[in-house]
Amino acid sequence: MNKLKSYTEYIILAAVAVLLLLYIIFRSAGNINYVLPEPAAVDxxxxxxxxxxxxxxxxxxxxxxxxxxxxxxxxxxxxxxxxxxxxxxxxxxxxxxxxxxxxxxxxxxxxxxxxxxxxxxxxxxxxxxxxxxxxxxxxxxxxxxxxxxxxxxxxxxxxxxxxxxxxxxxxRDKRFLQIARDSVQKMTLTSTDSLEPVVLTKDLTTIWGSESFEADDAAVKAVVNMFDPLRCKDFLYEQPSGSPAWNIEILTAEGAVNLELWPKTADDIYPARCSQNGYLVQTTSYAVEKILGALGIVFEEE
Missing domain, CATH: 2.60.40 (Immunoglobulin-like)
Known part of the structure; x- marks a missing residue:
């Protein structure tokens, strides 16, 4: 009885093996019917x-x-x-x-x-x-x-x-101003409501100071770090109304970069333009007010 059972099991296993082999053969034969394209690699x-x-x-x-x-x-x-x-x-x-x-x-x-x-x-x-x-x-x-x-x-x-x-x-690339932080030597702010420009310079120990107001060295350095790079919120495709309210001249080892800023809009953004590329952009109130604050502009809390 046991011999018959073993013999039956061998037959079943052999049948399963044959079916599996046939499946593999026919599956492989089916795959031969097409060749995948191999586009030449391009650098x-x-x-x-x-x-x-x-x-x-x-x-x-x-x-x-x-x-x-x-x-x-x-x-x-x-x-x-x-x-x-x-x-x-x-x-x-x-x-x-x-x-x-x-x-x-x-x-x-x-x-x-x-x-x-x-x-x-x-x-x-x-x-x-x-x-x-x-x-x-x-x-x-x-x-x-x-x-x-x-x-x-x-x-x-x-x-x-x-x-x-x-x-x-x-x-589009939203980096509209990019200046290596170590290359900034001087910043000059002119505004429409002030006759005297505000000038920030570094001394030999790289401490920022100004004759116009008591500059916060840490705040100025934080702004300089923002310039590498400064990203816009979005782009503008029409000229903002009116004239820029502020112009910041950033003197670097490679030359001067000018950043123009218009008054804040009802959408809580500041239109801006940088001489590096001439693009009109939207900048966040957080970024602009942090930059102007480091240059002595005081904003009233809303």
Missing amino acids: FENISRITVEGPMKGLADLEFSKTEDQWFIEPEGWQAENSNLVAIAKALGDLKVTDLISTSGNPGVYALDEQQRVLVKAWEGDDLIREVWVGKVSNNGIYTYMMFPGNENIYSVRGNLPSRVKDKNSM
């Missing part, structure tokens, strides 16, 4: 221009160009958030196709139909070195669905490229 540092064409998120077409190590938004010539553009260039330079998702059409499911997909191109000089249709991101946020020109198949590619593409305003 992201050689990418000098990127364009984004299409209706993704309802955005207008975008174009970015690189001069030396800085990316710009074209045709306006605005400085772009460099780390974001570097990440996009890296993603385009090293596309890792992980799987074939669909060969049967229905691209709308993956945001790759003509109404949703985005054409992303990358150039090295005048040479087009990358071109890909970009759809939506997988549910786990790890992959992006893509198509390649001349190929109707839909593939998954490692990375979340769409999250990097935003509207022009959001792609």
